[in-house]
Amino acid sequence: MRTLMRLEVLRMLRNRRYLLFTLAYPVAMYLIFGSQSGDVDGTDVAAYIMVSMASFGAVGATLSAGVQRIAAERQSGWTRQLRLTTLTGRQYVISKLASAAVVGLPAIVLVLFTGFLRGVRLDPWQWGVLVIALWFGSFVFAVLGIGLGYLVAPDSAQPVFMLVYLGMAVLGGMWVPLTGFPQFLQDIGHVMPTYRLGRLGWEVLDGRHPRMSDIAVLALYLVAFTALAAWRYRRDEQKVAA
């Protein structure tokens, strides 16, 4: 189990293209969009977009750790071979989660650090709570990634990932604050897990702790996505290569 976790993480770090995409993309987006000045509902725009892009990066890293890698592992037959070892389904999922969490953390920290370099100033507790809240919140997307990795055919893993990732990011107000959207899009946005994740951080910028309601909604998503992942994992268990 230790070797499995170690290798899961190592494989992520070895894949340069993957790292570049998951870590550099949100930083680049932040550099492009974060230079505006003004405020969003009283919060400084530069700080607001920093949190949006840190959440965006965390979602991308944790989601792709599941979807694309599991799809590839199913294609190579590795998931099937793993079933012939003493590893239980739960251990497998935990090791996947752990490796997703390991890339999720630098995705958050890098954007926050870039924000700091560009002059965003917060209290030490705010930086700390931001990192922890966004990191823990991103586990929801790691589980969603595992479920989707088992749900989609290996060939369509990439487009499905992009669709789900960018779709949830835009609808959840990670690119453009929801306040600029028409009402019905705002209503959709409010139920998005991405919006709830972002708001964990936006609240911290205003000097408040993350809202319990956001934590509760994310917890509900976590339960739902875990059920999806468990269901698909069991389905895959029964499937037979003809």
Next chain:
Amino acid sequence: MTITAGKQTTAPAVALAGVRKSFGDLRAVDGLDLELHQGETVALLGPNGAGKSTTLDLLLGLSRPTEGTVALFGGDPRDAIRRGRVGAMLQSGGLMPDVTVGEMVKLARDLHPRPLPQAQVLQRAGIEDLVDKNVDKLSGGQAQRVRFAVAIAGEVDLIVLDEPTTGMDVDSRRRFWGSMREQAELGRTVLFATHYLEEADNVADRVLVLHRGKLLADASAAQIKARAGLRRIAFDLTESVERYESTLRALPGVVQLELGGTTVRMRSDDADETVAAIYAAGLRPRGLEVAGLGLEQAFLAITQQADEAEGMEIAS
């Protein structure tokens, strides 16, 4: 037959009872009853599409039978696997992407409750020189050897291999079967699927012939070879062969006879005796040909025998 070797107290390594598996209309496995005893080396022989891989999937608990029961060591296959009693190498099973061979083997050992030393596993699989190579860059035969290493990374009681030598060169094949024999000598039950009769003959104590999801034969390698070792004999006579039919049928070894014009075609399980008897009967064959049957034909021969037997059962 109820001959049981050794103590009766130990549960059979593998027990299948009335197992059927259907995919839609296709009956991939059609009523399989089978017991493998501990320490046996058994070949599962059959042409492509015979149901070998499906049988192994069922046996390993990767899929559930439509009907019937499957037990490993007297219990659920998943239990045996979770306790690390089974090492398996499937055609559809793969390796973890983006890691080296050494890391892959280490992982397999780490996941096993009774791992063997790394050096020993590498040596048995003959992959010492591949340790630092990325698993995604292996040739077909090399990948097979690494997958074998994964299957034998720990102390197991049952080893299941699905066409293990596919893609291996002659030398790798020999090494592979050498280490397979070692495993058998250690008292492990080995079950391997193959479509090479020679492999079954060289390694297995017992050969199961599977065809269209049914078990056609369960015998020693020598017996199967005798059945598959039929020879085809063909020759011409100067006159119509019809009138010699009874003489020809009475020849020793003849299992099948086909007459057409001046041509005789027959299959014999003892070609030497048959040919000697042809001359002894006073016949003067021209253009005599004696040829061995290919494996496909041997299967056909065995299948035909099975079909005929079935036909007779229905008739009686």
